[in-house]
Amino acid sequence: MKQCGCVDAFTEALKIFLQGFKCPVQRQLIRSGVRQYLHRMVVCLEEEIFPFIPVILENLLQQPDAKELHDFIPLMTQLIMKFKKTISPFLREMFCPFVQTIYRVLSIPQDEYDQVTANEKRLLQKSYFQFLACIVSNNVHEVIQDQEAANFHQVLMTIVEGACNNPDPQIQKICFGILKRLIEVWCGENGLVGFEEFVYQSVVPACILTPMKPAFDLNDAQTVIALGESAQCLKCILDKRGDEVINYLQNEYFPKLQLSPDLTQQFCQAYVMDIKSFKHFLKTFFSSLKS
Numbered sequence: 001m002k003q004c005g006c007v008d009a010f011t012e013a014l015k016i017f018l019q020g021f022k023c024p025v026q027r028q029l030i031r032s033g034v035r036q037y038l039h040r041m042v043v044c045l046e047e048e049i050f051p052f053i054p055v056i057l058e059n060l061l062q063q064p065d066a067k068e069l070h071d072f073i074p075l076m077t078q079l080i081m082k083f084k085k086t087i088s089p090f091l092r093e094m095f096c097p098f099v100q101t102i103y104r105v106l107s108i109p110q111d112e113y114d115q116v117t118a119n120e121k122r123l124l125q126k127s128y129f130q131f132l133a134c135i136v137s138n139n140v141h142e143v144i145q146d147q148e149a150a151n152f153h154q155v156l157m158t159i160v161e162g163a164c165n166n167p168d169p170q171i172q173k174i175c176f177g178i179l180k181r182l183i184e185v186w187c188g189e190n191g192l193v194g195f196e197e198f199v200y201q202s203v204v205p206a207c208i209l210t211p212m213k214p215a216f217d218l219n220d221a222q223t224v225i226a227l228g229e230s231a232q233c234l235k236c237i238l239d240k241r242g243d244e245v246i247n248y249l250q251n252e253y254f255p256k257l258q259l260s261p262d263l264t265q266q267f268c269q270a271y272v273m274d275i276k277s278f279k280h281f282l283k284t285f286f287s288s289l290k291s
Contacts, residue, residue, distance in 0.1 A: 007048055014041055014052055021059035031068065035075060042078050050090055053079070057094050061101050066120040069102055073127040077134040084138050091135075091143045096151050102128050103158075122168070129162055129174045136181040145192065156182075160202045163230070164210045169222040172210070176229035179203050180236045187240040199237060200248060207234050208253070211286040218287050227286070231279045238271060246271065263289075 017037050020030045038056065041049055060072055076098075079087055106125060110117045132155070135143055144155055163175035186192035187199055207230040210216055217223050237245050246268050254264040263285075270281035 007045065010041060010044055011048055011052075014038075014049075018052065018055055018059070021056075028068075032071070035071060038075055039078060042075070042082060047083075047086065049079075050087070053090050054094065057098065061097060064101055064105060066105050066117065066124040069105060070120065070124040070127045073131050076131060080134050080138050080140060084140060088140050088143055091140060092146055095143050096147055099128070099155065100151075125162075125166070126168065126171050126174075129159070129171055129178065132159065133174050133178050133181075136178055136185070141182065141185055145186075156198060157202070160206050163206045164213075167215060169220065169226040172226040173222075173229045176207070176226065176233050179206070180229070180233040183233065183236045183240060187237065191240075196241065199241075200245075200253075203233065204237065204245070204248075204253060206230070208257075211282065212289060214290070216286075218283055218290070224283060227282060228279050231275065231282050234271070235275055235278060 014037070017034050020034045023030050056075075060068070080091065102124065106121055110121070132144070135141060144152065147155065159175050159178050163172050163179065166172055166175070182195075183199060183203070186195040210230065211218070211227055216227075218227065249271075250264055250268055254267070259267075266281075267285065270278055270285070273281070
């Protein structure tokens with residue numbers, strides 16, 4: 001793009017297009033057009049687009065609604081997938097205000113008969129987890145790690161909550177996938193200090209207790225896929241912690257659940273099998289416990 005001399009023309013046009021955020025007339029239509037132009041600019045420009053990101057966010061975070069945030073997240077994922085580590089400084093600064101805005105919008109009370117708003121919130125929630133998945137899958141997880149401790153913990157707990165309690169098995173799958181990737185990065189010998197405690201206190205229970213819930217329908221294909229992702233998560237913990245996690249399950253966690261020694265032994269024996277066998281075992285194991 002620099003070679004053809006178009007960068008200045010595009011950036012000048014971008015300044016003009018961004019004024020559309022301030023237009024009070026036909027708000028959704030104009031903002032949709034601005035977003036389309038921004039998507040094109042991410043393709044056409046390189047680092048020249050970075051100075052505009054704070055401006056975009058500043059305007060977005062003023063009086064946002066669920067649909068607008070949902071529609072904006074694909075632009076963020078596009079930026080992350082293209083620029084990866086290069087965009088980390090910008091992403092690190094905007095991450096907390098952005099996710100806090102999402103939390104705030106999702107927590108706004110709504111009329112129980114307002115199905116349009118309810119659906120928009122469901123879509124936003126799914127997009128939020130897709131945004132986090134994009135961050136960790138593109139190896140810019142330091143964006144999450146570098147947040148203040150309370151915010152960092154809050155983000156982790158939203159992922160666990162999504163894996164455990166979201167009624168959408170596709171979201172559960174995404175959340176287990178995020179947890180698996182974070183375990184791969186942060187749970188090794190040189191991993192993030194204290195993260196293994198979070199794994200034992202929150203991730204292991206999520207993987208074990210979620211399939212036991214009545215709402216977790218093991219006859220549903222999407223739910224079985226989510227179960228498979230939780231199996232991958234457990235296997236990743238085993239890869240990183242080895243006998244430590246087996247001893248924890250045998251001597252601490254399963255006794256707390258009052259699981260019989262025989263079932264505990266069955267689980268731990270299957271745990272060290274290949275992933276295909278372990279997935280098959282888990283479906284049978286949890287189906288039996290729920291019958």
